[in-house]
Amino acid sequence: QKEVEQNSGPLSVPEGAIASLNCTYSDRGSQSFFWYRQYSGKSPELIMFIYSNGDKEDGRFTAQLNKASQYVSLLIRDSQPSDSATYLCAGDAGNNRKLIWGLGTSLAVNP
Amino acid sequence: SAVISQKPSRDICQRGTSLTIQCQVDSQVTMMFWYRQQPGQSLTLIATANQGSEATYESGFVIDKFPISRPNLTFSTLTVSNMSPEDSSIYLCSVVPAEGEREQYFGPGTRLTVT
Numbered sequence: 404q405k406e407v408e409q410n411s412g413p414l415s416v417p418e419g420a421i422a423s424l425n426c427t428y429s430d431r432g433s434q435s436f437f438w439y440r441q442y443s444g445k446s447p448e449l450i451m452f453i454y455s456n457g458d459k460e461d462g463r464f465t466a467q468l469n470k471a472s473q474y475v476s477l478l479i480r481d482s483q484p485s486d487s488a489t490y491l492c493a494g495d496a497g498n499n500r501k502l503i504w505g506l507g508t509s510l511a512v513n514p
Numbered sequence: 515s516a517v518i519s520q521k522p523s524r525d526i527c528q529r530g531t532s533l534t535i536q537c538q539v540d541s542q543v544t545m546m547f548w549y550r551q552q553p554g555q556s557l558t559l560i561a562t563a564n565q566g567s568e569a570t571y572e573s574g575f576v577i578d579k580f581p582i583s584r585p586n587l588t589f590s591t592l593t594v595s596n597m598s599p600e601d602s603s604i605y606l607c608s609v610v611p612a613e614g615e616r617e618q619y620f621g622p623g624t625r626l627t628v629t
Contacts, residue, residue: 435616446606446620447557491556499562500545500610502618506556 409505426492518621537607542587545610
């Protein structure tokens with residue numbers, strides 16, 4: 404059974420701090436990984452994707468992938484209250500472009 | 515990225531009836547998927563909508579209960595048939611815009627309540 408696991412949280416950080424969200428996956432064949440943000444009552448919004456080992460930065464967001472450890476993370480620098488949401492991690496399930504989804508981590512950024 | 519709309523945005527339906535949800539994209543896309551999300555839960559894939567052919571269903575989902583159509587590269591429908599309260603959920607369509615891409619983009623969702 405292919406799985407993606409996330410700590411459900413809630414993760415609470417003060418405004419301006421770095422929020423670190425983590426995800427592990429079981430399928431060594433997964434090549435690409437995605438982070439989605441979901442506000443309450445809204446649909447998931449893609450914020451980052453990463454295909455290669457190492458770091459990928461986009462504004463305040465950095466995705467990190469370590470294929471040897473089967474570990475993906477998302478760092479949010481200078482966290483803002485508007486970052487408060489559930490963050491979903493997903494990995495690809497192979498050539499059919501389906502995704503395997505984690506259960507999500509709830510993040511609260513406190514002013 | 516593609517602009518995705520869903521109709522209806524929400525509905526309240528009686529047990530035993532059926533509801534058809536539409537997903538419209540403003541450009542041709544290569545892949546379309548239908549998901550269900552129960553309150554406080556993650557996403558569960560129902561099926562892959564295949565253009566011009568039968569959808570590919572995930573384990574636990576069957577065509578008689580969730581018939582899906584995809585007549586072209588910009589439109590798909592999901593019908594929830596013979597509804598029960600357990601079908602109350604948010605239904606989401608997602609798309610992969612182009613060949614070679616893997617990123618999925620989601621529509622705004624349809625919130626269904628079955629009474």
